[in-house]
Amino acid sequence: MEVSDSAFTSPALLGREDGEGGTSRENFVVAYTDGSSYISLSKGGAGILFQLPNKERKMHTINTGLIASTFTSELLAIKEALILYSTHLELSGTTEGLAIFSDSRAALEAIIKGDTNITSAINVLLESLH
Numbered sequence: 001m002e003v004s005d006s007a008f009t010s011p012a013l014l015g016r017e018d019g020e021g022g023t024s025r026e027n028f029v030v031a032y033t034d035g036s037s038y039i040s041l042s043k044g045g046a047g048i049l050f051q052l053p054n055k056e057r058k059m060h061t062i063n064t065g066l067i068a069s070t071f072t073s074e075l076l077a078i079k080e081a082l083i084l085y086s087t088h089l090e091l092s093g094t095t096e097g098l099a100i101f102s103d104s105r106a107a108l109e110a111i112i113k114g115d116t117n118i119t120s121a122i123n124v125l126l127e128s129l130h
Contacts, residue, residue, distance in 0.1 A: 001113060027096040029055050031081040035064060035073025044068030046077035053095060060084060073116045074104040078111070082125040094127070099130065 035046035044064035051057050062080055064073040078100055085091045085098045092098070102108055110116065114123045 001035060005083035012030060015058070027051070027094075028099050029091050029095050029097075031085070031098060031100045032102075033074065033081055033100060034078045035068075035070060035075070037064075037068055037070045037073055044070075044071045044073045045060070045078065048077055048081045049093060050081075052091070056076060058091070071104070071110075072118065074102060074107040075110065075116075075122065078107060079118060079122050079125065082122065086125065086129060 030051045032049045032051075033046065035044070037044040043066065046062050046064050048060045048062075049057060050060070060080065062078050064075065068076065081100050082098070111119045111122050116122050
């Protein structure tokens with residue numbers, strides 16, 4: 001898996017969006033993920049915005065728990081985006097794939113390493129989409 005924002009080369013692609021154009025998303029579901037925690041890890045949450053090829057948008061939020069860090073919340077948002085895409089036909093239906101954009105380089109690099117339970121689960125989900 002390559003951390004890139006340049007082109008879609010597989011059914012699921014993780015990357016950072018930096019505002020540079022050139023990427024065709026005509027028949028991809030695009031998911032923008034974000035996670036955060038508040039007051040010394042007392043409240044965590046994450047959000048996902050899906051944009052479908054027909055320009056329809058769907059939002060999803062999750063409570064990441066009382067002990068989730070921002071980093072963990074970022075990973076949980078990515079994991080949830082993959083689960084929702086693979087289990088909801090209205091998201092995956094006739095599309096070519098899923099592109100997930102995150103503002104957390106640390107989360108994307110951790111997924112490449114795959115050495116935690118969450119990142120391993122994300123990699124299994126990514127493989128299931130190929």
